[in-house]
Amino acid sequence: MSRLLSPLSLRGTTFRNRIWVSPMCQYSSVDGHPTDWHLVHLGALARGGSGLVFTEATAVTAEGRISPRDAGIWTDAQAADYERITAFVRGQGAVPGIQLGHAGRKASTDVPWRGRGYVEPSDGGWSSVGASPVGYADWPPPHELDQTALADLVRAWAAATRRALSAGFEVIEIHAAHGYLLHQFLSPLSNARTDGYGGSLDSRARLLREIVDAVRAELPDSAPLFVRVSASDWVEGGLDVEQVAEVTRDLAGRGVDLIDVSSGGNSPDQQIAVGPGYQVPFAERIRRESGLPVAAVGLITEPAQAEEIVAADRADAVLLARALLRDPSWPQRAAQELGDDVYWPDQYLRARPR
Template sequence: MAQPALFKPFRVRNLELANRIVIAPMCQYSADNDGRMTDWHQIHLGQLALSGAGLLTIEATAVEPEGRITWGDVGLYDDATEAAMGKVLESVRHWSDMPIGIQLGHAGRKASTETSWAGGHQLAPDDVHGWQTVGASPIPFHAGDVAPTELDKAGLARVRDAFAAAAVRAARLGLAFVQLHGAHGYLLHQFLSPLSNQRSDEYGGSLENRMRFPLEVFDAVRAAFPVDRPVTMRVSATDWVDGGWDLEQTIAFAKALEARGCDAIHVSTGGLDEHQKIPVGPSYQVPFARGVKEAVDMPVVAVGLITSPEQAEAIVATGEADLIALARTILYDPRWPWHAAAELGGTVHPPKQYLRSQPSRHRHLFDVEGLVEPQAAWRRDEGGAYR
């Protein structure tokens, strides 16, 4: 059987991936009130690091305390948050060699909110868990919310430098790549969209001006992160609102990023405006990834209700995207890559502790090279499973 496209190795800069399955960043809202990772992150990332995917991305991580979406968000902005993340990574890496990267972001006007399971509403600056938000312009996300403070030149420099400083910390932690969060209505997206950016200075108005600050942030992070490790960007390709950010502007932004050395672009949509109307369905965001891929040479990641192995294989095999990203699907089924490999005829590299779990009907599922000594006590039964 020919090797499925989904399970062919892939290279991003100097980063070697075993397959085309990316675990997308997923907020857990489970840090302590100072942005430090907890035991939950060790459990959460640990199980995902044993999933058989090619790449694992740490959730949206704030570059300054005011950039957290909720008070329970992870941060990477001081020695304490760096140490907490380092402790989690040390444990996960002890048992998994899956490449791990991080998504760095700033929530902007969508910051200072309650956790999702407690309603997700904005918390006022005088709330015990709240603070004053900032944004491209003083326009709140929801009518009735406290408006963000428009970032002035000093504020822009502070945020840009905070991204670069977080990238330095990420490098010290040995993270394999950095992804910048330019999607879902957070700060970099707020500068890109004319719906949230109504500035009259050189950072507002024309497309060139609206792209200026996100590109400055990218340049600062690229300069701060080791040259041999990838820096990528996640974007929302449309606001799903008339007069907002759209695919044409996304392509222009992608070309500008590529010219600056961006290593990959992860294409999502929405999140900027409460009036968005999203036609949600299987692969509903994949056409946007395809549109970007047709315009650039850097790798493109597709995401959005990709749930079945056949669906993921088709996206990669037909060239709509180079990689696919899973989020809620892999939370529901942390062995999704195993099941996809079994169904498509691919292989995965399992932890040696799980070798005996291989079903006899999928006797070629596990790639055991380097795991099993030729004369070891592990033996295959007649059906091919370990006993």
């Protein structure tokens, strides 16, 4: 039996296989609400056989969206609109998951097919906030969050978690990667604070710890909690895998069940050595040092490649993004290539290879 296609259990949740859908922004929400696009997009990924289907980064506050077209869950009405989506995903045998995040200084930007430039408040954008008034690229510097605002954010993450559970999500992931708010606090490139949330690595990780504790407190014992990290800023003097491994060791004692290991996103000066599976060594390192299960992501495109990653215990699961956009049925193809079996809906059985 393929290790890639074998089940994985975390707490009280069992994933039918280890091919998971990475959170991917769709820039198709309206005032934070999911639309028919999300139902079809996420539904197709569940129908294609993936074990876990994550929504895109979903903002815990309105100002936390990456763009005005990004998803949110800061209202009960937004949460209610996810119910039909999670029901469909679950009906296909996949686990519905949601990534909760805040864009920080990388908020209020345009959709990628219009260039990702900063959206001025006069054009429907808003003023961004961040760890420190240090801008990203040539975008306006954010307003530094004071301690009252930070406490409000911790409560916002907790409230978003309650809404996510009410909407039918079974896995929560905290987004602390790709240059967004929690990564901005973790990295010395974007955190110049002199209070208890800046300076040492322990202090820079304080907000993440507070949010992890608040989210875990809202979750039932059966619900897994993931954290996505960027293992490197790919910039001299920035966040590196040694620091991230230290942070994740602490998270292991706070009820986190898996680390989703990515990299980059916090500096336009990053120099990334891109190649097939280029982030897998980061996942291996964090798995070894934290003692936690990990998911690997990044240019994992072929079934044999994914099988080797999990079979060799380099990671416990793989998260696919562009490969699944190109082929939502990738898990079904993988099963054929690996000589194993995977879910097919009854309506598609006549197309199943014999």
